[in-house]
Structure formats: C-alpha cells, structure tokens
Amino acid sequence: MSRFFPLSDDDRREMLRKVGADNIQSLFSSIPENGQFKETLNIPSYSEQELLNVFRELADANTPVRSFAGAGVYAHYIPAAVDSLASREEFLTAYTPYQPEISQGTLQSIFEYQTYMCALTGMEVSNASMYDGATAFAEAILMAKRAVKKKNTVLISDAIHPHYRKVAESYLKNLGITITAIPTVNHRIEMDVLVTALENEDVFGVAVGYPNFFGIVEPLDEIAAAVREKAPKAMLISVTTEPLAFGLLTPPGEFGVDIACGEAQSFGNYPGFGGPLLGFLTTKQKLVRNMPGRVVGQTTDVDGKTGYVLTLSAREQHIRREKATSNICSNQGWCMLRAVIYLALLGKTGLKELAELNHRLAETAKTAISKTARFKVVPGMSFNEFVVRSDADLEDFVEHAVVNGMFPGVRLSKFGLAKDEMLITVTEMNTVEDIHRLVELMEAAK
C-alpha cells in the first residue's frame, strides 16, 4: 500500500456502505463496458529509497562541466534563502489565488513582482508571468495586434532569439498575421533597412532585441525614433532574454517602447534544461486591457483594510472564453515567487554590482579572446554575451573543450545560423581562471 493513501481498508468499506455500492468497481459502471481497461497499467513502482537512486543515476548521467552556455537560459548563483523561502509549503502547495482572503501571501508577492518588473523595465504595468520568454513574445505580438486593428504585419528583427521567432510563427500562422523579417548585418539592425521596412503601411508591430540574441545592445533610442516617425501607430516591442542587463542599461520604457517582454529566469530560477522558465510582459497603463495573463491589483476589504486580488479578469478566458486576450490559465507563479525573493535580496545596490560583475567578466573574456589567433569577437556593445567568429572547426573545438571539462559556448549552427560563429555567455558563475582556460583552449584549436 502506498504511503500516499490515507484511507484504510476499513475506511473504504465504511464509505462504500454509505455510498450504497457493493464494491469499488460498481462506481465505474458509467464507463461503457467495452471501453473499460481490464488490465493493470504496466508501470513499475519503487520505494522512496529506491526511487531516489533511480533519479540519482539519471542525474549522474548528465556531464558536469564549467560552462559558457547562455542563449536564453542563464546560470546565475541562487542564494540559499531563495530555495528556502520558495519551498515553504504555503507558497508551493497553494493553487492560483482564487480565494483572496486566504491567498494574500501569493497575491502580495505577485503585486511586488509586478512592481519590481516595472522598475527594471521602466514600464507602468506588468502581468503576473507568462510561460517563458518565447511565449511572452508571441503573446506580445498578439497584444499589439489587438491594440492596432486593421493592420496585419509584424516586423521581427533577425537578431531576436531564433526559438522565440519559431514559437511566434506557430502562434501566428493560424491567425492571418504576416511576419516580415528585419534583416541584420553583423547581427545588428541597420537603420536605413529598418526605415525601408517601416514603409509598409500594414505594420502593426515592430519587435527588436534589447540586448539582442547575439548579446548586442542595439541603439533602442534610434530604433524607437524611426518607428515613431515612420509608423506612429505601430507598437514597439522590446525582447530581452537577460534582464539582469537592466542593472546597467537604460530601461526600454525610457525609450517609449509599448511592450517590453522576455525571459526572467535569470532572477532566482535554475536553468533546468530550459524549464520551468519565467516569461515577463510589461506595458503601458493605457494598453492594460489588451494585456494577456493574470494581473494583481490593490484594493480594500469590507473593513477598509488594504488587500490584493486578481483583477481585470474581464480580459480572461474564464470570463470571455473565445474572446479572451489569451488562453493562459496556470502561469509560472512559483518561478515568479523565486524571482521576487531574488530581487529583494539583490536590491538596488546588488543589482548594479551583479550586472557590473557580469559585464566586466564578459569584457575580460572579449579582450582576451580578441588576442587569439583564430577567434575574433564580432564587434558591438554588449552586456554579458557576445559572438565570436572562427576559422577553426567549431564542432571539433567544442568537442575537444568538453573532453577537457569546459563547455565553451553555443555554436550558432545549432540554431541554423552561421557555422563559423558561437555565442559565449559569461556570468558571475565563471571565474577569471575559467576565462583563461577558455582562451587556452581557443589558442590550441585546430
């Protein structure tokens, strides 16, 4: 008998009597006889002790290495307090806060998260989270479409994460929306190319990376000015995979973007093979009724006490059904909680210091790599990620590095992009010694 079941056989007999059933099987008589499954499911069971060994063995089958992997998922140190607080059962085992009187912990945490995200991005409103950066991006485009009726084209920069682009394609292809690429040169938008693209009068949205997928901090001020001038009605969407950058970068809100979205896994969540992640979506107050997802608002109770509730639900599927702004229901609540705890620990001072540490470590790596014979850094102002180009066989190089205990970066050919380039990410988890080791491996590359 499993340790998960609190009913004893005596309980079961007594309950069956109360129900008026002869046996348990009779409770399933509404399932047509020819649809009943008469066998036993072929799945083994393990004691807790054995189970842990099964999973330890699997976890040990993954190869641990020093790593410069990023490309949308980042390894950052997670303070012990994040794990400890987030694992409190009152947070972890609660449902979506449908009963606000007994869910103020979750609701206030969301309200605080919304405030943090607004401060980081320079926006006025944040929702309570999306599944991940890629779906937040797709939903941001749909939101822009709702805000600008009668136009059907979205311009997407080629320097946005290729997976985000793929997810957006899946989401948009059945809805009659045309995606037009903004081509890039050396992983950057050229202003005259953007201006030409904006001449299309059907454009309802323009999406650019900030920093972009290749780590480059593009001039969002110039981009925003061009969009405002050429397509004043279009929504400008900024996409960020590494919002730690906002510790050093002017927030997108200051450049007047309409929707700032992306991935906030960097804040207190593990890489976890790419999930669960934490999609964020922030916007302007005037667009709030077009926003997808849950949002928490402040109000008062019958005694005049301040409290928090899920609000603006007239946008949502449980009220509006097929006319909702999104089909999202469960989101990434617990990842959001981890993020708000992390940001609370980081504070204003810590955010700046950590952003600087990431950036300066990456600059250190860029400087050192620039001096190697066969690897060159693709130029551009960057935060903690950058592209290197090499005439060495990168597949061999990565393989050789891995054998030597180092994952040197993500080859862009993994995304169907250039074979001679790789994306290197440096965070506070990498030491100066790691960087030296990486450069040594590059020096030795054939």
Next chain:
Amino acid sequence: MKTLREKEKTIFELGGSGKRGMDLPKPEGLAPAAISGPCMRGVAPDLPDLSEVEVVRHFTRLSKLNYGVDDGFYPLGSCTMKHNPKINEVVASLEGFKWSHPMLPYGMVQGTLKAMKMLENALNEITGMDGCSLQPAAGAHGELTGVMMIRACQEKKGNSRQIMLIPDSAHGTNPASSAFSGYEVKEVASDETGCVDLKALAEALDENVAGMMLTNPNTLGIFEKNIQKIADMLHEKGALLYMDGANMNAMMGKARPGELGVDVMHLNLHKTFSTPHGGGGPGAGPVCFREHMAPFQPTPVVDGEGGYHKLNWNCPDSIGKVHGFYGNFLVILKALAYILSLGGNGLEQSTEDAVLAANYVRASLKDDFHIPFDVPTLHEVVFNDKLQEEFGVSTLDIAKRLIDYGIHPPTIYFPLIVHGSLMVEPTESESKEEMDYFIEIMKKIAKEAATSPELLHDAPHDTPVRRLDETKAARNPVLRYGGGKQ
C-alpha cells in the same frame, strides 16, 4: 500567534539604502565596463536594499497569509489538489538536473533526455496513446498545442475547416485555445444527464467542423458515456476528437482515452500527477496522441533509438515550437517521480480512492445541498445553492463561511451551466476524518443558512483580510506599488 493574523507591509516600505541581502565574489584584474551612450542607465531602478534576515522575515510572514494543500482539505473541483509528495522536490533539486542547460550537446544531457522519454512512455501507457510531447507548459498550453495539431492534420489533408465544437460545460480555456488556433467556436448543448446531447451534436456536425474538444469525465464529474459514439460521428465526417484530460484522475487504470476513439489529448501534471501548483504554476500540459497525429507534434522530438537519446528537429509537418526550449523539465521530473512511486497498481488505487471519496461526500451531503444533475459521478460532485436561496444565501456565502472553519472552499460558479455551482473534488489524499470534518461543517453551514444567514454574509470573519472590493480593484487599477491613486 499574532503574526498569523497581521498584515505585512509591502517590501517597498521596508529596507533602505546600502544594505545587502546577497554578496558577490570580487575577482581582480577585470576589464573596465564598456557601456556608454544613451543606452547606459542613468538612474538605477528604485529598489529597496534589504538584509537577508529582512527578506526572510517578509516572505515567511507572507507565506503565513496563504493556505496550501499541506494545510488541509482543498476540494477545489477540477483542480485535483492532491498531496504533493516531498520526494518530488528532492528529485527535481538534484544538481545534475537543475543545472542542466538546454543548449548543451546531447551527449552531456543523456540523463535529462532519458527521464523525458521515461515520462513519455509512462503517459502513453496510462492514456493508451501512441506518442507524447512534453513541450506544453500548462494545461491550456497543451490544449493550444493539441488544437494546432488538429489544424495541421486537417490542412495536410487539404481541408480548411473552420469550426471547433465545444460542449457548453467546458472550461473557458477550451474556447480560448480554439480561437487562438484560428477556429470559430460552436457550442454544443448538454442533455438532461449532463452529457453531450447527441442530437445537438449531429445538428452541429458538418464538413466544416475540424474537431471537437471534449472534457472527459466532464466538468460535472460525469463520464461521457457516449464518447465512442461521439468519436465515430466525428470521424465519419472527417473531424477529430480532442480530449481535455484535466480530469484524468478519475480514470487511471479504468479506461484509456486511446481506446475510446480520442485522437489527441492533454494531461495536467500539476493535477493528476501531483506536481505542486505553486500558487499558479508552473504546471505542465503534455499532449498525447495517436500514431496518425504524430507528424504534427511540436519539434523537437526526443528520440531514444538504440539507447542514445537525442532531439530530432527534422519534422517537416510539425506545428513547430510552442515553448522556447523543451517544456517545464523540472516539473516533468516531479511527475515521473510520482508515477514511479505508485506504479500501475498504485495509480489505479489513486483513481479508486478519489472516486470513492467524491461519492462519499456526495452521499453524505445530498440531503443538505441540491445536486442539479442526479446521475452517477466519478471524481467530483457538483452541488448548488438552490436549497439555500430562500434564505438569501448564495454559493459565495457558503464558500466564504467554509474559510471560517479552516477549509479551502470548493470551485464556485463553475461549470457555467449550473446556477450557483459548488464543485467539490476531494481527491484520494484525504483521510476519512478530514472528509467527515468537511461534511460536518457543510451540514452546519446549511443550518446556519436557515437560522443566521448574516453569519454567512459576513464571512470570512477571522482572516488577514475579509471580503475584498473587486469592483474597486478593476475600476481604478493599482497594479504596482506607487502606481495609480493609492
């Protein structure tokens, strides 16, 4: 303890400047910063600086304003709030898993990929389906994925069908997911037994129907007894059957959707498979499908041929990607741990106990609360407030009064086809004592409704906040600290 009843200030009213809750390494010999121009942040974001202890106290106090499934009975219908085994968390926290990066070469993540394959296989066994994609991040995301697959399948056959049929008892995500796949939604009425009205279905069904989304057991807890017939009717017209598997906890080991004519379905790992709901996710909504739907599943596909696991990206008919990477992997691990803790027999026992529990509550309360559909139910039972209406007491009052007695209210006002519904799903995780307490309290509340209805109108009495003004929240939205007119 006073802390249990006190409000907690927002974090922005705490702390100050120059404190730290996290310290950093200070490596030497770093290159200087190289951010300049208009993109260099002039003013740091205005975040409070707090020490570790202040952050710990703040979130610990906030946690005490919450109610989780570890606290007690949580009969939230259609949400399957079962026990979240503690070993699940240990498993998902193993270093080799939590730090595994999605862009590493396959050879470095063999354990991760193998675990994914193991869960796919287990879910196929449970559902009787042929294939499974773990990419969707939640139930509604699974619905969207499944409906996109239906669309891709129909288009491959050259059919540009426009309509998705959905019963009127369905969850709101069903019509929303259909609309986001570009379908027009047509509602199908339920009959007097709470099941799909076959006559209404026959009338709605034509060559323009791409498929039907059917929740089974439906949101009334009733098994759709005609599901095989419905599948035949759809298939005859070239339409496909999607099953919303949110209620799979009612049929594990008892019936397999793959053997009932279902083409594609989703499961909610955060319901049936015990992963914690986290106050609103992360969930996971794997999609299971029959062989003929496999070409349309999201990319990439985990391929374990010959014992070496890799991701196959070469799927020309796929709907594409629906997640930035491969789904909520750490949630997937928790569900796998649960399934392997129980095994085939244990999963069936879960279903039996869950159905027994719901029927026990139903039998015990049938004289005190009205049951609108008097037909056999499985894992949940829907009551309503018909017997209480004459005292001016509503479902909301009953729900709020339960809080006074330390019980989480059931799902209320859903499904929409029942006026004032109270949807109770006890799950297999409740002891008889816990259920008896709930029954006793519900009977007491039924009496209170008749004798002192104001007790119910004013409930809850003893919570950190009492009934909140939701109209005010929506009319004058204050969505961040310092935002709006506070």
